[in-house]
Amino acid sequence: MSKVSRDTLYxxxxxxxxGSVSKPRKFVESVELxxxxxxxDPQKDKRFSGTVxxxxxxxxxxxxxxxxxxxHCDEAKAAAMPHMDIEALKKLNKNKKLVKKLAKKYDxxxxxxxxxKQIPRILGPGLNKAGKFPSLLTHNxxxxxxxxxxxxxxxxxxxxxxxxxARLQHPLGSxxxxxxxxxxxAERPCPVHQEHHGQTPAPLLRKTFLLxxxxxxxxxxxxxxxx
Amino acid sequence: xxxxxxxLDALTxxxxxxxxxxxxLLHLALQPGGPLAVSCSSFFxxxxxxxxxxxxxxxxxxxxxxxxxxxxxxxxxxxxxGSADGTVRAWDARRPGSEAVQTFRSDPAHCYSSxxxxxxxxxxxxxxxQIGDDDSFLVFWDSRKAGALLxxxxxxxxxxxxxxxxxxxxxxxxxxxxxxxxxxxxxLSQGTEEEALLATCNSGSSAAAVCWSGxxxxxxxxxxxxxGLHLWDLSQLETDEPLTLFSATDAxxxxxxxxxxGVDYLVGGQWLQEDQKLLVVGGVSSGDLHLMECDSSxxxxxxxxxxxxxxxxxxxLWDAARGALITGGEDAQLLLWKPEGKRLSAGIKESMxxxxxxxxxxxxxxxxxxxxxxxxx
Numbered sequence: 001m002s003k004v005s006r007d008t009l010y011x012x013x014x015x016x017x018x019g020s021v022s023k024p025r026k027f028v029e030s031v032e033l034x035x036x037x038x039x040x041d042p043q044k045d046k047r048f049s050g051t052v053x054x055x056x057x058x059x060x061x062x063x064x065x066x067x068x069x070x071x072h073c074d075e076a077k078a079a080a081m082p083h084m085d086i087e088a089l090k091k092l093n094k095n096k097k098l099v100k101k102l103a104k105k106y107d108x109x110x111x112x113x114x115x116x117k118q119i120p121r122i123l124g125p126g127l128n129k130a131g132k133f134p135s136l137l138t139h140n141x142x143x144x145x146x147x148x149x150x151x152x153x154x155x156x157x158x159x160x161x162x163x164x165x166a167r168l169q170h171p172l173g174s175x176x177x178x179x180x181x182x183x184x185x186a187e188r189p190c191p192v193h194q195e196h197h198g199q200t201p202a203p204l205l206r207k208t209f210l211l212x213x214x215x216x217x218x219x220x221x222x223x224x225x226x227x
Numbered sequence: 228x229x230x231x232x233x234x235l236d237a238l239t240x241x242x243x244x245x246x247x248x249x250x251x252l253l254h255l256a257l258q259p260g261g262p263l264a265v266s267c268s269s270f271f272x273x274x275x276x277x278x279x280x281x282x283x284x285x286x287x288x289x290x291x292x293x294x295x296x297x298x299x300x301x302x303x304x305x306x307x308x309g310s311a312d313g314t315v316r317a318w319d320a321r322r323p324g325s326e327a328v329q330t331f332r333s334d335p336a337h338c339y340s341s342x343x344x345x346x347x348x349x350x351x352x353x354x355x356x357q358i359g360d361d362d363s364f365l366v367f368w369d370s371r372k373a374g375a376l377l378x379x380x381x382x383x384x385x386x387x388x389x390x391x392x393x394x395x396x397x398x399x400x401x402x403x404x405x406x407x408x409x410x411x412x413x414x415l416s417q418g419t420e421e422e423a424l425l426a427t428c429n430s431g432s433s434a435a436a437v438c439w440s441g442x443x444x445x446x447x448x449x450x451x452x453x454x455g456l457h458l459w460d461l462s463q464l465e466t467d468e469p470l471t472l473f474s475a476t477d478a479x480x481x482x483x484x485x486x487x488x489g490v491d492y493l494v495g496g497q498w499l500q501e502d503q504k505l506l507v508v509g510g511v512s513s514g515d516l517h518l519m520e521c522d523s524s525x526x527x528x529x530x531x532x533x534x535x536x537x538x539x540x541x542x543x544l545w546d547a548a549r550g551a552l553i554t555g556g557e558d559a560q561l562l563l564w565k566p567e568g569k570r571l572s573a574g575i576k577e578s579m580x581x582x583x584x585x586x587x588x589x590x591x592x593x594x595x596x597x598x599x600x601x602x603x604x
Binding site: 094 | 268291361382384386387406408409411424429431432453463464467469470539
């Protein structure tokens, strides 16, 4: 089982970037990495689902709110990060609409140990339903590092469709010079496809061909085949 | 070596069952004195003699992927199975080949991705796949009345519910796991879903297997689809101590094996009440299995089993009554590992049917029959 060669990947990325440059769009373009697994039967093979941490931040506008104890709230305040303490959460009075509103306001939540245990009791299942239940924030880790971790972690799941798409939002604007843009973009797909190789159990790999589609959403450009 | 390690060290392949056609063996269920039930990726259930692994019959009827299998706790006769075809069926294990004795349904749009039965055998629950953008349900029935749906929970998960795990002793306690990464704990005696939700643990990934653990069954093991491992202690819900006893986002990076390496994938976990240990089974791509113990300090190797499977192992079951391990996998093999005196040679392709002790004894006139017919090792 081989991995995508660096050169092949750079070629593919180059094509995508060229495509973007040759046909300029009036909005910020995103690059989507599509991974198709062949010989994989979603009905009987082990589920292909989980999260992966990318090396760079694909979603710079991603907002994280800290539901913190005294210490974490102070740290969040110092870092100019949105935060709420247990009193602020209790004020929502388990009101479904207010909790839903809170869930919509931020992309993700981090919560201190003391708070995270009480979330079902204080807020009810509202954050669960929105798919935004907080991740644990301990006192052993740096707040900014943890926030970056949350921002750069993406979910992937292969369900009925045999294609896995991971959005690597990258502002492709005319400001980006040729070479460094390639490198920047190439760096992002790299960790993703390497991680995916690791995720699949080896017996599956033996009978699987990987088709990597580096695609600019508007202009399907390059396909990389792997055997 | 402690008690459990001694038991595991004595394990060798006692029976090997190779069905004719290729199929994945996905779930196992067993009750003392009853048949061994195995669910297959071809949508049916096979019943085997638990000692000889001889095929006793098949339960056919499901039209979609099997998502779970369980015997009623008080009887080895009633077998429940759930499927993506939107039904949970109850079978009479004494009459395989006949139709299901009961069929449970809910909304026609529901596809089940997990099923469980309470320890009192009265409450049956199925978890559905995601419907629409973010709806997934826990559906409850009274097991004694197939027609009557008791209710649904709809607010606590936002994606496919892959595990429904009732508490082994408390009939009102339920843990559910989902691809949304959350493991929810409910007290079903409470009126509404909101009141019932006791705790939500976040694996940060996608929950594949959930299992109750610990001396007081107050711990939860969660294995994720990308081989993460989490052990939570629910008795710390009201204290200042953290819930997490142990957590690894990628259990493959742990190195409990003798060669200094780790497993390639995890199969599942089972709490061994007699030995007071949490058994976690992992495998490597070659088919070798590794039986490990999990506690707050991580994974520790107990025994490696070689020469068994040739592909991914999907299910296992430790039968404390016989000190035996049953495993099933994508190679369509069903294996029974027992503490036999003599180790049988690991001929993977050939049929390994050692005669049962009863059969040997029933040949009174053959003086040296036993010795002559024993396959040499």
